Amino acid sequence: MSFDDLAKIFSSSKHKAGIHQIIDPEAVKILKREHIKLIVVNGFKPENILTAINGERVGTVVS
Numbered sequence: 001m002s003f004d005d006l007a008k009i010f011s012s013s014k015h016k017a018g019i020h021q022i023i024d025p026e027a028v029k030i031l032k033r034e035h036i037k038l039i040v041v042n043g044f045k046p047e048n049i050l051t052a053i054n055g056e057r058v059g060t061v062v063s
Contacts, residue, residue: 002062004032006028006038006062007025007028007032010023010024010028011025022040031062037061037062038062039059039060041058
């Protein structure tokens with residue numbers, strides 16, 4: 001998934017304090033500008049975090 005795709009998903013929803021989203025629109029802009037890869041994993045499976053850190057394929061990669 002690209003950062004532009006991610007931005008489109010969140011641009012349709014209103015962003016305000018206290019809303020529970022995986023990431024906010026400003027963070028998407030920063031990640032894109034700084035060329036930082038984002039990996040979204042299922043937090044209910046902590047082993048997914050180690051899998052991602054070890055460079056194995058898991059979750060959704062945004063770059």
